[in-house]
Amino acid sequence: MFFAPLLVLCALFELAMWRTGESWPMSRVADTQLSLGTTPSLYGRTLFSQQMNLYKYVMIKRTRPKIVIHGTSRVMQIRDLMFHPLEGWFYNAGGMIQSPHDVATYAERIRHGDLPKPEVLIFGVDPWWVNEGDTHEGWLDNQSLQDDVRLFPAHIKAARRLLRRPVFPWQAVLAGAPTPSPGYHYEAIGAGPLLADSGFRSDGSLQLSLRMVLESMRDPRYKDRDQILRMVTEHRDFYTLPARVEPRRVTMLLAALTELQHMGIEVYVFLPPFASEVQTVFETSPTWQPFWQAYRDLPARLRAAGIVCLPLSVPKQDGFDDRYMYDGHHPTEIYAAALVKQILQQASPHSLLRAVDLASLATLLSRPYATPLSFERPPLSVEHAQ
Secondary structure, three states: OOOHHHHHHHHHHHHHHHHOOOOOOHHHHHHHHHHOOOOOEEEOOOOOOOOHHHHHHHHHHHHOOOEEEEOOHHHOOOOHHHHOOOHHHEEEOOOOOOOHHHHHHHHHHHHOOOOOOOOEEEEEOOHHHHEOOOOOOOHHHHOOOOOHHHOHHHHHHHHHHHHHOOOOOOOHHHHOOOEEOOOOOOEEEOHHHHHHOOEEOOOOOEEOOHHHHHHHHHOOOOOOOOOHHHHHHHOOHHHOOOOOEOHHHHHHHHHHHHHHHHOOOEEEEEOOOOOHHHHHHHHHOOOOHHHHHHHHOHHHHHHHOOOEEOOOOOOOOOOOOHHHEOOOOOEOHHHHHHHHHHHHOOOOOOOHHHHOOHHHHHHHHHOOOOEOOEOOOOOHHHHHHO
């Protein structure tokens, strides 16, 4: 009797988590998104660990795509609609690979048959991948593929987060997941899209939050929303010191990419862009300038090894300005479409990428859009309400 109220609260908590999809295992999430077919859907956890790397891993095993994008969050704006009519063969696995160690392990898992072999791989390589000061070793090597929602401590942490900040889509508990998100009306799984209309589409790309899109529609000027400039100038997070290229990391990256090519996979590499104010720091700071120059030389080293690699993407040189960066190091999906076009132009005559309709992509890039952040605008009813 003493513990009965606590047990009731626990049961209600678990019911709410399950009904909204917040505590669904990744396997169930993947199966549900794929069962929806072409119906737009979004997935994202808020109280439980997002584990986007595991989510992408599971989705790749389920979908067995022929064209795969790899990298960190900086490649997540690349979408299937940019590869028409090959949308069904595309998947954005951004977030699954975080370092050269992960690229090497990924190649090994393809070789052993643990992961499906695609026909085309496109990698966005970040500066910290080759920086001596970076601490990312590789989750594929150092962590299990255990889903957090299957572990009791993860539920305790989620309950604590809810107590500290009791913001949750309670109205969706009765409807059950998947249920339409409040703004875009995508089929939502997890608290993230139900609260903010943000999450992963079934093609692996990231839908930015409705609030961010509406904010950009009112004022499209550039904003460093994640304070990337401060990270760089204060040497925090991804931009820690020492700022020196580590030869071992470069060698590992080259070896892994070459191995993937030897398996008969087409490999393309690009260096995602930075906002102009961030790039200026890299180019002028005595701390960063030598490292930055070595990073900019990386495409030449890759091309010398027989790997197709675009030069560093620079907004001004690509015909864009900082409005097409949603913070200091994330390009918007409109800029991402232009990068896809550059990659497609490098494809060999017999490449699968030659089947992509460049005219369709050109039309996508030329059509008027309400914000530099996104091709899709919110429903008019949402715009008017704002």
